[in-house]
Amino acid sequence: MMFEQLGLIGCGLMGSSFALAMKRAGLVKRVIGYSKSPTTTQKALAMGIIDVEAPSALLAVSGADLVLVSVPVAATEAVLKSIYHIVGAKALVMDVGSTKQDVVKAARGALKEKMGCFVPCHPIAGKELSGVEHADEHLYKGRKVILTPTERTMTVQLNAATQLWTALGCQVQNMSPAAHDAAYAVVSHLPHMLAFALMNSILAQDDSQEYLSLAGTGFRDFTRIAASEPKMWSDIMMTNKDELLAQSKAFRRSLHAMEVLIQTGQQDALHDLIQKASQSRANWRMNDKK
Ligand code: NAP
Numbered sequence: 001m002m003f004e005q006l007g008l009i010g011c012g013l014m015g016s017s018f019a020l021a022m023k024r025a026g027l028v029k030r031v032i033g034y035s036k037s038p039t040t041t042q043k044a045l046a047m048g049i050i051d052v053e054a055p056s057a058l059l060a061v062s063g064a065d066l067v068l069v070s071v072p073v074a075a076t077e078a079v080l081k082s083i084y085h086i087v088g089a090k091a092l093v094m095d096v097g098s099t100k101q102d103v104v105k106a107a108r109g110a111l112k113e114k115m116g117c118f119v120p121c122h123p124i125a126g127k128e129l130s131g132v133e134h135a136d137e138h139l140y141k142g143r144k145v146i147l148t149p150t151e152r153t154m155t156v157q158l159n160a161a162t163q164l165w166t167a168l169g170c171q172v173q174n175m176s177p178a179a180h181d182a183a184y185a186v187v188s189h190l191p192h193m194l195a196f197a198l199m200n201s202i203l204a205q206d207d208s209q210e211y212l213s214l215a216g217t218g219f220r221d222f223t224r225i226a227a228s229e230p231k232m233w234s235d236i237m238m239t240n241k242d243e244l245l246a247q248s249k250a251f252r253r254s255l256h257a258m259e260v261l262i263q264t265g266q267q268d269a270l271h272d273l274i275q276k277a278s279q280s281r282a283n284w285r286m287n288d289k290k
Contacts, residue, residue, distance in 0.1 A: 038053070093111070123144075
């Protein structure tokens, strides 16, 4: 499988890493890139990520047989609307957004009769460091990629997307957009919300700087994801609002149960709750290849 031209919209961490991986794997001949600010696109050109800078999303897509939309999820609809007229009937159009129901809804409205070309994707890969400067050709290798095809998605496009991600070393799994959003609310969106909330609860205290200076590896590991990109995460939380709030409620119940046991001195019961969590976490393995 070889693509002639990748139209890359959003030359940040995910998009640039994808372009590098495609080039290194010999899966694409040319990459035309567009980003909101020209400095990003210039950096991508200087780093050899893209071959040509495009002045608009429309021009990045012109002549492309593969299109990757790698922008914050709330920008997806505007981007897809802006390229609708130029997308070829046989092009494969994908995104990498962290939420899928809103992306599918946006794509239906924007791509209309061309919706069949669109394969919604979510690579379970990334870093807390955004931006083109952190692009990494190995970002996707060994990682899971969730595809959430709709009833309109053409089989040929779905097969092409599956082959492409597999060729980049990914494990592909198909899910419905709703099942995807429910699952990632629990294992990704809620943990990010908790990490941000913990940082803010510390920062609200007078001695926060001293406390932070004393923190060790447990704090470092728990809060790593709190350094993530604010626009991206506020977008994700707003677009997966219902699922996230339901998980946040479930979490409060769990937290409250521990608070009650501590308050009432029930150490044995507290021990049992911790043991259950500890065993389950010790047995958990990330389901991908290293
Ligand atoms: P990023 O490094 O900030 O890149 C986003 C890029 O999109 C930036 O280059 C930005 O351009 C560009 N952009 C924003 N609005 C645009 C618009 N209207 N038109 C064209 N370009 C636009 O973020 P990222 O980490 O690559 O995230 C991209 C997507 O991947 C998000 O939807 C996110 O949910 C998803 N995702 C991220 C991760 C992760 O760990 N980072 C993991 C899985 C999925 P400027 O540089 O000019 O501002």
